[in-house]
Amino acid sequence: MDDLLSRLSENLPPEALITDPDVTVSYSNDMASFCDAGTPAVVVLPRTVEQVQHVMRTATELRVPVVPQGARTGLSGAANASDGCIVLSLVKMDRILEISPVDRIAVVEPGVVNAVLSRAVGEHGLYYPPDPSSWEMCTIGGNIGTASGGLCCVKYGVTAEYVLGLEVVLADGRLLSTGRRTAKGVAGYDLTRLFVGSEGSLGIVVKAVLALRPKPPRQLVLAAEFPSAATACDAVCAIMERGHTPSLLEIMDRTTIRAVNEMAQMGLPDTTEALLLAAFDTPDPGPDLAAVGELCAAAGATQVVPAEDAAESELLLQARRLSLTALEAVKTATMIDDVCVPRSQLAAMLDGTAAIAEKYDLTIGVCAHAGDGNTHPVVCFDHHDPGESARARESFDEIMALGLELGGTITGEHGVGVLKKEWLARELGPVGVELQQGIKKTFDPLGILNPGKLF
Amino acid sequence: MDDLLSRLSENLPPEALITDPDVTVSYSNDMASFCDAGTPAVVVLPRTVEQVQHVMRTATELRVPVVPQGARTGLSGAANASDGCIVLSLVKMDRILEISPVDRIAVVEPGVVNAVLSRAVGEHGLYYPPDPSSWEMCTIGGNIGTASGGLCCVKYGVTAEYVLGLEVVLADGRLLSTGRRTAKGVAGYDLTRLFVGSEGSLGIVVKAVLALRPKPPRQLVLAAEFPSAATACDAVCAIMERGHTPSLLEIMDRTTIRAVNEMAQMGLPDTTEALLLAAFDTPDPGPDLAAVGELCAAAGATQVVPAEDAAESELLLQARRLSLTALEAVKTATMIDDVCVPRSQLAAMLDGTAAIAEKYDLTIGVCAHAGDGNTHPVVCFDHHDPGESARARESFDEIMALGLELGGTITGEHGVGVLKKEWLARELGPVGVELQQGIKKTFDPLGILNPGKLF
Structure with a gap:
């Protein structure tokens, strides 16, 4: 524990590290009921990609689990802490880096609040459709992690359909770029989509290229x-x-x-x-x-x-x-x-x-x-x-x-998290579970990313 | 070779096996220029999922490479044969299994021709947008393998956005179900999307649930x-x-x-x-x-x-x-x-x-x-x-x-295949390539699925 804190503080300013148990306990769970949550060892609030990389390198070195979090408005316990983990809250990485009306994209950090982005692109005559009920609080990073939906989906689809490309810090701290800034692109397997709904179990999203639409008339x-x-x-x-x-x-x-x-x-x-x-x-x-x-x-x-x-x-x-x-x-x-x-x-x-x-x-x-x-x-x-x-x-x-x-799924938009973990295998079947576990292992061989969630 | 044919014929009718070299050579490549193509040992034309499973079990047992094919209208050599391979042509699995106007889905086998599906759903007032230039010939399975686009994409997006769920025969012959029949669903990693554009390198698509839209007015x-x-x-x-x-x-x-x-x-x-x-x-x-x-x-x-x-x-x-x-x-x-x-x-x-x-x-x-x-x-x-x-x-x-x-991609809709394989690494970078290879290995540990393409 002391080792963890001293290693983390080598490349993180003091204000980015919270260790006061009275405060860290407030980061222990999202809004789901009946989901186990542990006590974090520390809450880290990075502001840069390099800081996230430092956290992940440290976690890998010391084999400490990392639980990434947005605004913790999730409804499945996917952001719940595990005992002794590093809670990695991305809420301070909240810059909108770019809005391009010609390319109809926005480039954002994960901590940008959904409604903030919606309003910002609205000023350019653009529209970012995904609108979970918590849109005034929830973050784009959280939306990507849980593959959020909302009221607009019947016409405009879910979060997954608006994520064109990502930058992701991997479990070992390396930086991965996926996807594209272009309207189309089919170079290789679609890793971008793999991260959407992965509940932080494959890597830490630190930047996202999002597709936008023209703003429709008021409904x-x-x-x-x-x-x-x-x-x-x-x-x-x-x-x-x-x-x-x-x-x-x-x-x-x-x-x-x-x-x-x-x-x-x-x-x-x-x-x-x-x-x-x-x-x-x-x-x-x-x-x-x-x-x-x-x-x-x-x-x-x-x-x-x-x-x-x-x-x-x-x-x-x-x-x-x-x-x-x-x-x-x-x-x-x-x-x-x-x-x-x-x-x-x-x-x-x-x-x-x-x-x-x-x-x-x-x-x-x-x-x-x-x-x-x-x-x-x-x-x-x-x-x-x-x-x-x-x-x-x-x-x-x-x-x-x-x-x-009835031919349905256990989760349309809230995700699996802790709440439905036992049910996931029923839906996916043994072959599906085996392959999904294989993917998890490819990205996170030590199993330090949000352990106990999904797979 | 004899062993391969005798094993294959145990569960395949004679008309499903082509060994005449004058005929098999016509299955050696798609429509891409300047792409190496080998000589297949045999061309198999299965009509059922069980037959595909038998082919893959046999291929795994004998370590024979398998090259899946649709109509071979592809433009990147992704369907080109390798020497001594089994060409697995899915064109005879061409049934439209279901069209549901209420659920706005179609369930199809991989050999259904794009234009045939388009016309069939049109009779129900529905629309399957992806329309590659070869739409009168190309198959849905090929469209999924190459993640095809077309003229409609600027409004309606690419093939990937219309594939809701898949049944896939894995390299070892097991059957995997991915995705859903529902409009939304976020249970686990998105394996469906992983198969779209995977050029047959992860498994053989034998059934697809496709999203449809209401038929728009003529443009x-x-x-x-x-x-x-x-x-x-x-x-x-x-x-x-x-x-x-x-x-x-x-x-x-x-x-x-x-x-x-x-x-x-x-x-x-x-x-x-x-x-x-x-x-x-x-x-x-x-x-x-x-x-x-x-x-x-x-x-x-x-x-x-x-x-x-x-x-x-x-x-x-x-x-x-x-x-x-x-x-x-x-x-x-x-x-x-x-x-x-x-x-x-x-x-x-x-x-x-x-x-x-x-x-x-x-x-x-x-x-x-x-x-x-x-x-x-x-x-x-x-x-x-x-x-x-x-x-x-x-x-x-x-x-x-x-x-x-210019911030673009080497392929918007034709895929990588053989044609652009060397360029793929430039676009993805070493970290991306390593993870993509990891995924390939998870699905195809023996490397028998369309070897030499993508990864």
Whole structure:
């Protein structure tokens, strides 16, 4: 331990090293519940690539595990410390190095906050789509590590699709460049993509070249009330089958709507079983919104309410963005699931989740990126009640099992981390696991990068 | 050899095995010039996954190299046989297994021809964007192996962005499933993406889940004539900087225009230095086309000619699609380059290529996916003339060096294969090469999969 600190301080200024246990403990975990977290030996806050390289060389030399962190807004425990580790927080490396409207790229350090980047590129008429709920806090490095999604994915895809190239400090401190600054490029295996979603287990991202898009018009939202989750899902399928390209297509169930109203008095229609939000960000969204309204009505919607203007649309989006936070206030604790199924199985997923809630006598609110088939069942429970806590964990697992049965994945956008590690092997199968472990070993032969996560 | 054939025939019907040297020789190479190709021991044409597994088990047991092939329309020699290898042609595995309009996916075998899939999904109102020039012949498996692009990429991206999941027979015959059928999914490292562009060096793709999009309206094309390549590139930059999203943005230089006219009497304006084609496939392309026309004029266009209708647009596209073939007829041989640079460097790339042509006293025609910065300088030469052939090779290399200098890549969409293998290390650097070799070893420890390509 003394050796570690003295070696680290050789090339790091004192303010980059935190050893006060009262402070370091606050770096021990992200926002996931029910995930083990250890006590870090030290928290390092580097400002340069060279400092990151020094940390990794030291860690390799002394065989100390390193846990990279962004803003710790993750929901799977992927950023949780292990005992005696170096927490490597990248939040001070927060410079936007370049924004090029002609090349439609931004070059950033990993600690740049998602919303800061979004606003900065917006000033150039550009758009960085990935928008996780935590976008005002979460960092681009964290987004890359967890392969974050958001509300925009149904039209614009996930973080992975916006990462063109990376600079990465490897476990042994060497610097790797992957990918490109160009729109296309196929030279060799796609290492860039391998790092996206790797939860810091393959290397430390210290720079990223991100693809940007032209800024679309502000989206106009339509809300539709349904008598059941299944009918709302039917509307989702009809909308996608008819070839619409909404910029957002979300479902909130009754539990979620009530929770949001409870928290923010937003006046959502809380007698309805499911609320569908659909939006378009095209220059002329009118015809699409009208057609979607008709499809909703045909699927059984009891009310179809188009937002009058951008401000009303923004209010509906805020309600949706509040969902997880609001559900967290229903009881003393939550477990947030992230099962993604083929869109055609969405109704089966939501009905199945309701049946699981009933079976375990639990409140499970569901909000979903419905257009992507990506559901977030939120299991609400009293963590002081051991029986209820145990049932919560069981129901959480049963939801994942249901997702796999329906041809889905255990994680659409939150990642595996500690929370779903045991489930990963079920999804990947033994051959997949073996190859993934082989990749891990190629990049991190000593196993010092975020040990205990993923593989 | 006898041993190999007898082992193979244990689980393969006679018609799946070709050993007649007069026939097998026709499988020895793809469409790249100047690439070594060996003589296969046998060509195998499996129809089932089990047959592919049998081939790979046999190859592993006997340590025989396997070269997977699609339609052999590739332009980098990635499908070229090595001496004594098993050529594993996947063209008979050509079933479209599923098309789902609700999930917007298709599930296909690797031998499905790109255009066949495009037309099949079109009947469901869907669209599979990747459209390499060879789309009437090339297979989806080949597209995945080479990570193909096409004319649509400026708006719709490359093959990689449409591959959601794969089934792959590994070197030892085991079956691996990667990825998903869902719109999103982040469980583990992205092995799917690793296979895209891997040129058959990591495993044999036997099934693919592909993402589809709603079929857009037919695109309307505008043609603009420019007094220089540089002014045409200025227009490209202006169009992208202003936030337009063309469905196609192509440049043909004077040499290319003349070659196309020569071949097909298309009446292209062959006194102009560069022809820019821009298209939009939105419901109302008029305002975009008008704005782009103005940007072209401002950049110095001498003529701006919007296509009157879809038929006229199609004619212009045909001219562009003919470019490579037409340039091939200029002299007895060609070397087709595929350098992609940041869009902002496109003018420097084209002017630099012209300077290289002059330096080496060669005809080099350039057509380019200009919106992506992806240029195809085509070096035309007489292969009976050793001096000219040598200069062709030198100029080809110098074009790649220029691309790298300008922050680009040696290959935007054609792949590395044999043609650019020596150049790959220059682009990736020693650390990158070492990790890529590590990945190759993880998947193919005996090195029997397409040896001599990539790594």
